[in-house]
Amino acid sequence: MKQENPLVSVIIPCYNHEKYIAQCIESVVQQTYPYLEIFVLDDGSTDGSFAIIQELSKQYGFFAETHANKGLSATLNKGIQQYARGKYVCIVASDDYWERTKVEKQVAFYEKHPDLGFIFGRTYIVNEYSNLIRYEENLPIPNYQVFRDQLVGPYHPNCSFEQLIYGNFIPALTVMIRRSVFDKIGYFDEKSAIEDWDMWVRIAHECKYAIQDEFLGFYRVHASNISNDQEKMQVSRDYLIEKWKGTLKKSKPVFENILLREIADSCVTDKKRAAKLIFSNMHLFFRYKAFRKSFKRLFLKFRFRKKR
Structure with missing residues (x-):
């Protein structure tokens, strides 16, 4: 493969999202960047999700499988370890979807900044019917205006571990990660319900990361979002902070x-x-x-x- 066209591995984990999975998959296969390998991994859905996935797999030729329910982190780890061969890895949950030029823009950006552990962008917020609720005008970052003022074009050079450990401001569906980073950092923590935040923190402690100041995806808010389980989120947040307590006290x-x-x-x-x-x-x-x-x-x- 040509150096200027690196392969991107896309992992779509699915669990009981029959209402949304087709839109998610369509947004990936219709990307303007053609050098993709797509893996849709159904985590033991009990609704009609996998039947929809199979039909779309026949139409578009992407890899699809289902397995007994093992949780999101374990499903992602399986996709990365067993299947992903690309230079870059992207993950999009089956209830979210992408803007059509997302991968193309990120590959171009990443190739110019090869030292970054991961990059991410901004996202639109939509409801269960894909109607726009709001623009994510301000990322929930401490001292956001200062952060915003430091942007150099679409690139922020000073994203830090300290900013990220304070709170998760990164929309997971907009992230692109160098595949080699997983070999260095490890895989998703299967004990945590906030596996994405945990991963970003671990990468940020070892590598630089950056925001691409563009809207790249659509984050869906609906009743079954795991973030609605406040007790579970609190336990996972405590677990995350406990892991880094020694580092933070410095x-x-x-x-x-x-x-x-x-x-x-x-x-x-x-x-x-x-x-x-x-x-x-x-x-x-x-x-x-x-x-x-x-x-x-x-x-x-x-x-x-x-x-x-």
């Missing part, structure tokens, strides 16, 4: 800001956990207004309950 302000956010979130979602975090970190009381605010919120809540 950067004290970053660690403390993450802790403040965890306390604030827990005041709403898990008051017992919030109390535990507050009382084990009282040394922060006079240092941070946000800490005192959370302390006050929790204290007033408990006092109100006692009076009733």
Whole structure:
């Protein structure tokens, strides 16, 4: 294959998305970049997803298989380890879909910046009927305006591990990763429900990464999004932070800001956990207004309950 036309491996994991899988697959096979190998891996769907996948596979000639349900991370790892041969790897969930020039734009961008571990772009937000809900005008990055002002054309040279560990601002469907990065970093953590964030953090700790400031995909919001399971997400977030605690403590302000956010979130979602975090970190009381605010919120809540 010519150097200027590197092969891109596309992995589409599917689980019970019969309503959306056809649109997802169509958005991949209709890409303007032709040098693709496509793997649609059905993770034991119990609806009609795989029947749709099989019909489209006959029409377009991509690889399709189904296996007993093993979870998203295990499915992705299987696709990468057993099938992906491309220089670059892209993953798109079966309920999301791409803008037609997504791969073409990213390959051109990546070839100019070969030192990057991964790149990502911006995304439109759509509902279950593919109607546009909003543009993702602002990525949820701390100090976003400063981040935005530092963009050089479509390239941001200063994306950091610290920004990413603070919160996941990367739309997974817009990511492109060098295949060789997995050999260095490893594969998706099968113990985590936020396997994408975990992966981006691990890569960012070892490699540079960058935003391509263009809309490249459509992220679908619907009732069965895993991000709606707040308890599961919280457990996975705690697990992620625990993994990096030693590294973060070397950067004290970053660690403390993450802790403040965890306390604030827990005041709403898990008051017992919030109390535990507050009382084990009282040394922060006079240092941070946000800490005192959370302390006050929790204290007033408990006092109100006692009076009733």
